[in-house]
Amino acid sequence: MxxxxxxxxxxxxxxxxxxxxxxxxxxxxxxxxxxxxxxxxxxxxxxxxxxxxxxxxxxxxxxxxxxxxxxxxxxxxxxxxxxxxxxxxxxxxxxxxxYYEPVGSEIAPADYADVLLRHHAALRRIDLDAPHVADRVAGALGEVNDRERTPDLPDADRELLSHTLSGLSTTISTGKSGEQLLHGEPHPGNLLNTRRGPLLVDLATCCRGPIEFDLAHAPEEAGKHYAGADQGLILRCRALNWAMFSAWRWRRADQMPDRAHWRVEGLNRVRAALDRCGRS
CATH class of the missing domain: 3.30.200.20 (Phosphorylase Kinase; domain 1)
Structure with a gap:
C-alpha cells in the first residue's frame, strides 16, 4: 500500500x-x-x-x-x-x-513435506466451495492478454507468459480422482515455525487441484519427501506458478514491494523452470 x-x-x-x-x-x-x-x-x-x-x-x-x-x-x-x-x-x-512468535530457523524439507501431508489430509475432511486452479490461471492469462492492464509488459515476454499459462494449464487438470482442496500458495513465507510447530497462514488462496500444485510452491527438496507425488508434474506446476507470479507483477495496479526487481526475476524464473521441464 x-x-x-x-x-x-x-x-x-x-x-x-x-x-x-x-x-x-x-x-x-x-x-x-x-x-x-x-x-x-x-x-x-x-x-x-x-x-x-x-x-x-x-x-x-x-x-x-x-x-x-x-x-x-x-x-x-x-x-x-x-x-x-x-x-x-x-x-x-x-x-x-x-499472533505466533516465530522460533527457530529454516524448516527442514522432511518437516515441510509432513506439514503439507497433514494439511492436505485435513482439507479432505472439510466441504468447501473453492475455485479450481485453472480459474486462477485464467485470471492471470486475462491480465497478460489485456494491454491496458499490463501496459509495460514487453511483447516478447507477453508472448512467453501467454503461451506458458495456456500451454501448461492442461497439466493441472488430472481428473477428479487426482484433485482435492489445496492451500494454494504454501511457499516458505506462508509457513511459520512456531512453538506449536509449523503453521500455514494466508488461507485465502485455497483452491482445488492436484497436490503437486501446492508442492511446486515449497522448496524443491520437500517434494521429494512427499509420498506418491509426481515429480514431473511438480516441475510443470512450478513453471506455471512462476508464470502466474510474473503476470501479477506486470499489472499496472500491482503493489508488491520491490516490484521492478520481481518483474525481471519472475520472468527469469519462468524461463529456468521451463528449461527444467524440457530436460526432465
Whole structure:
C-alpha cells in the first residue's frame, strides 16, 4: 500500500481491535502489499487489513480458517476473543488472528513435506466451495492478454507468459480422482515455525487441484519427501506458478514491494523452470 493508504489501514486495524476490548499501545507492520498484516501490541493479535474491495476474499479466508480449526489442521487460528468474522471499517476489511512468535530457523524439507501431508489430509475432511486452479490461471492469462492492464509488459515476454499459462494449464487438470482442496500458495513465507510447530497462514488462496500444485510452491527438496507425488508434474506446476507470479507483477495496479526487481526475476524464473521441464 502507498504510505497514505497504509496509515489508514493501520488506524482501521487499531480501532477495530480497540472497539472489541483489546489493548493496543503500538502497531508493527509485519507485511505490506495489496493488503497488510499488522501485529497489535500488547494484545498480540495479528490484524490482516485489506481494501474493502477484497471483502469477499477476506470472508472466504475466515471461513476456511473456521472449518480447518474444526479438523485440527496445521494452520494459524483466528483470535478467539474477537469473533470469527470480518470487520469493515473506513473502507477496509479487517480480520483478527492469533499472533505466533516465530522460533527457530529454516524448516527442514522432511518437516515441510509432513506439514503439507497433514494439511492436505485435513482439507479432505472439510466441504468447501473453492475455485479450481485453472480459474486462477485464467485470471492471470486475462491480465497478460489485456494491454491496458499490463501496459509495460514487453511483447516478447507477453508472448512467453501467454503461451506458458495456456500451454501448461492442461497439466493441472488430472481428473477428479487426482484433485482435492489445496492451500494454494504454501511457499516458505506462508509457513511459520512456531512453538506449536509449523503453521500455514494466508488461507485465502485455497483452491482445488492436484497436490503437486501446492508442492511446486515449497522448496524443491520437500517434494521429494512427499509420498506418491509426481515429480514431473511438480516441475510443470512450478513453471506455471512462476508464470502466474510474473503476470501479477506486470499489472499496472500491482503493489508488491520491490516490484521492478520481481518483474525481471519472475520472468527469469519462468524461463529456468521451463528449461527444467524440457530436460526432465
Amino acid at each position: 502507498e504510505p497514505w493508504e497504509l496509515r489508514r489501514a493501520v488506524e482501521a486495524g487499531r480501532a477495530t481491535a480497540s472497539e472489541l476490548g483489546l489493548r493496543v499501545d503500538d502497531v508493527v507492520v509485519v507485511h505490506n502489499s495489496d493488503r497488510v498484516a499488522l501485529r497489535l501490541v500488547p494484545c498480540d493479535v495479528l490484524a490482516r487489513v485489506a481494501p474493502s474491495g477484497h471483502l469477499a476474499g477476506s470472508e472466504f479466508e475466515v471461513e476456511v480458517a473456521r472449518r480447518l480449526a474444526d479438523v485440527d489442521a496445521p494452520v494459524a487460528e483466528l483470535d478467539p476473543r474477537t469473533g470469527h468474522r470480518v470487520h469493515v471499517r473506513d473502507a477496509f476489511a479487517v480480520s483478527l488472528w492469533t
